[in-house]
Amino acid sequence: MTRDLTIAEVRLTPILVADPPLLNTQGVHQPYTPRLIVEIVTADGVTGLGETYGDTKYLEPARSLAERLTGRSVMDVNGLFGIDLAVDASRTDGGTDAGGLRGVQTADKLRLSVLSAFEVACLDAQGRALGLPVHALLGGKVRDAVEYSAYLFYKWDGHPAGIPAEPDDWGAALDPAGVVEQARLFQRRHGFGSFKLKGGVFPPEQEIAAVRALADAFPGHPLRLDPNGAWSVATSLKVAEELGDVLEYLEDPTLGTPAMAEVAAGTDVPLATNMCVTTFGEIKEAFTKDAVQVVLSDHHYWGGLRNTQRLAGICAAFGVGVSMHSNTHLGISLAAMTQVAATVPGLHHACDTHYPWQSEDVLTERIAFRAGRVDVSDAPGLGVELDRDELARLHRRWADDDGTLRDRDDAAAMRVADPAWRTPAMPRW
Numbered sequence: 001m002t003r004d005l006t007i008a009e010v011r012l013t014p015i016l017v018a019d020p021p022l023l024n025t026q027g028v029h030q031p032y033t034p035r036l037i038v039e040i041v042t043a044d045g046v047t048g049l050g051e052t053y054g055d056t057k058y059l060e061p062a063r064s065l066a067e068r069l070t071g072r073s074v075m076d077v078n079g080l081f082g083i084d085l086a087v088d089a090s091r092t093d094g095g096t097d098a099g100g101l102r103g104v105q106t107a108d109k110l111r112l113s114v115l116s117a118f119e120v121a122c123l124d125a126q127g128r129a130l131g132l133p134v135h136a137l138l139g140g141k142v143r144d145a146v147e148y149s150a151y152l153f154y155k156w157d158g159h160p161a162g163i164p165a166e167p168d169d170w171g172a173a174l175d176p177a178g179v180v181e182q183a184r185l186f187q188r189r190h191g192f193g194s195f196k197l198k199g200g201v202f203p204p205e206q207e208i209a210a211v212r213a214l215a216d217a218f219p220g221h222p223l224r225l226d227p228n229g230a231w232s233v234a235t236s237l238k239v240a241e242e243l244g245d246v247l248e249y250l251e252d253p254t255l256g257t258p259a260m261a262e263v264a265a266g267t268d269v270p271l272a273t274n275m276c277v278t279t280f281g282e283i284k285e286a287f288t289k290d291a292v293q294v295v296l297s298d299h300h301y302w303g304g305l306r307n308t309q310r311l312a313g314i315c316a317a318f319g320v321g322v323s324m325h326s327n328t329h330l331g332i333s334l335a336a337m338t339q340v341a342a343t344v345p346g347l348h349h350a351c352d353t354h355y356p357w358q359s360e361d362v363l364t365e366r367i368a369f370r371a372g373r374v375d376v377s378d379a380p381g382l383g384v385e386l387d388r389d390e391l392a393r394l395h396r397r398w399a400d401d402d403g404t405l406r407d408r409d410d411a412a413a414m415r416v417a418d419p420a421w422r423t424p425a426m427p428r429w
């Protein structure tokens with residue numbers, strides 16, 4: 001067993017990974033999306049892996065942090081969070097993130113989104129060095145498998161003609177029949193039994209019809225609809241009334257805690273969020289106003305796996321449910337999500353994951369879903385191995401890009417197909 005846990009080297013590799021043309025209220029996914037892979041190497045040659053957003057605003061502080069880690073111990077995770085990590089506030093102040101889909105962007109949230117990848121890499125290195133899975137370092141697993149939901153998207157068959165992109169085999173989904181067909185594919189390929197539709201793309205009546213079609217096709221299965229805050233309070237209440245008998249929860253129907261509280265007061269349908277409660281500072285107002293019934297944590301922007309456990313503890317104390325949000329991510333993050341989810345006692349909803357949409361990964365072996373679940377690995381660390389050739393290939397794609405795709409911008413990607421497209425004003429309906 002190795003013992004010298006001093007950090008000898010930190011490697012950061014920005015990559016671009018293929019992404020299908022998934023539609024959301026802001027626009028459409030770019031054909032390639034940026035991610036950052038973090039490797040922390042100990043003096044004994046153990047390498048821990050982490051993954052986070054790869055846009056420029058994350059890369060800059062990540063580089064600055066990486067430069068300051070050699071000589072510290074991978075055991076010193078509390079110290080990691082104490083490092084004075086400057087982020088460029090002009091990139092965040094008052095705005096939302098590039099997709100506008102993850103709530104307000106603050107300098108601290110950006111800092112935590114960077115730190116999270118380093119925390120995961122430290123935990124992975126600790127686990128590998130000590131011969132323990134990450135869940136053991138987090139207090140131990142309370143389940144052997146973690147359930148995920150099928151993340152359904154309206155989508156085009158392919159990216160606009162003439163631009164470089166990887167083909168996908170999911171087909172188009174632009175109406176209720178297409179959405180049901182996509183759900184059937186998710187069930188056939190991965191066994192998912194719970195379904196979430198990304199809404200806010202078409203007028204609410206069309207999305208209500210799609211959820212109704214899902215309810216008919218999959219009677220009794222948990223269903224969710226998430227328009228990323230595209231609706232007014234009145235529209236949200238109307239949708240809640242029309243779909244109340246089939247929804248497990250409605251996710252971020254409207255923007256901001258006060259508006260969510262108004263909706264919550266007018267319906268029995270539980271409200272979930274990954275937009276109005278995304279930092280510890282936002283919890284008090286939302287919970288005291290009873291604005292949300294389920295918080296969808298995301299270890300990237302909550303600041304890692306230990307903060308995710310803290311969040312789950314606070315939610316439990318307030319009787320608020322907890323589950324997980326997902327953006328485009330690869331297998332390192334799915335492994336991290338699974339390890340922490342395995343340790344959260346009150347996890348009663350299937351977690352979100354984009355992973356089935358990602359045809360490319362940097363792992364030697366893709367993570368498999370079995371009946372919609374990922375088995376919790378008991379192997380040391382996260383239990384995944386890096387495919388260096390694939391990492392190098394995806395990094396070359398990033399290096400060759402002229403900068404167009406290095407910062408995710410769903411509205412810009414939509415303008416390739418529709419030059420008149422502008423980020424819609426909210427509420428859209």
Ligand SMILES: O=C([O-])C(=O)C[C@H](O)[C@@H](O)C(=O)[O-]
Nearest residue numbers: 024101102228274326327328
């Ligand atoms: O609200 C959510 O669930 C998300 O933000 C998930 C993703 O960002 C999704 O909407 C996307 O990538 O288009």
Ligand SMILES: [Mg+2]
Nearest residue numbers: 226251252274
């Ligand atoms: Mg959401």
